[in-house]
Amino acid sequence: MKVTVSRKAHFNAAHRLYRKDWSMEQNDLVFGKCNNPNFHGHNYELIVSVTGDIDQETGFVIDVKILSDLIKEHIENAFDHKNLNLDVPDFTDLNPTAENIAVVIWNKLRKYIDTNKELEVVLYETPRNFVTYKGN
Numbered sequence: 676m677k678v679t680v681s682r683k684a685h686f687n688a689a690h691r692l693y694r695k696d697w698s699m700e701q702n703d704l705v706f707g708k709c710n711n712p713n714f715h716g717h718n719y720e721l722i723v724s725v726t727g728d729i730d731q732e733t734g735f736v737i738d739v740k741i742l743s744d745l746i747k748e749h750i751e752n753a754f755d756h757k758n759l760n761l762d763v764p765d766f767t768d769l770n771p772t773a774e775n776i777a778v779v780i781w782n783k784l785r786k787y788i789d790t791n792k793e794l795e796v797v798l799y800e801t802p803r804n805f806v807t808y809k810g811n
């Protein structure tokens with residue numbers, strides 16, 4: 676019997692969507708206003724879900740406090756009030772799209788979640804735009 680436990684979190688961050696190897700014109704064409712050289716910001720909303728069997732002794736799939744602490748330490752502390760392009764090494768050579776941010780978050784958390792449990796990341800960049808990554 677598999678059960679999913681989810682924890683919500685959020686962080687504010689600035690970013691610019693562009694490729695260093697493209698001209699300004701090409702970046703404008705593809706990324707539009709998101710290519711603003713002065714950056715722009717989002718209030719990101721994150722939902723991290725862990726799916727697995729219920730431990731018969733504790734009744735937990737995963738202790739939500741442990742999940743919350745993992746998100747705080749590895750995601751919020753790294754991303755909150757940061758410029759993703761300039762302050763976060765993961766995006767030095769990776770465009771900080773919602774898709775790429777979700778994959779980076781998943782990879783950061785995966786190593787702390789038991790291998791017999793599944794991990795899913797849902798990242799809202801705006802109230803209407805969100806992406807999902809499950810590791811494949």
Ligand SMILES: Nc1nc2c(c(=O)[nH]1)N=C([C@H](O)[C@H](O)COP(=O)(O)OP(=O)(O)OP(=O)(O)O)CN2
Nearest residue numbers: 692708709715717771772773774800801802803804
């Ligand atoms: N596939 C993706 N497309 C876009 C991404 C992305 O990460 N993945 N990101 C952006 C920009 O970051 C942009 O800032 C998104 O904002 P916006 O288009 O303004 O989104 P809203 O939901 O606020 O806008 P409405 O159209 O008013 O709903 C663009 N594309």
Ligand SMILES: [Zn+2]
Nearest residue numbers: 690709715717
């Ligand atoms: Zn944006």
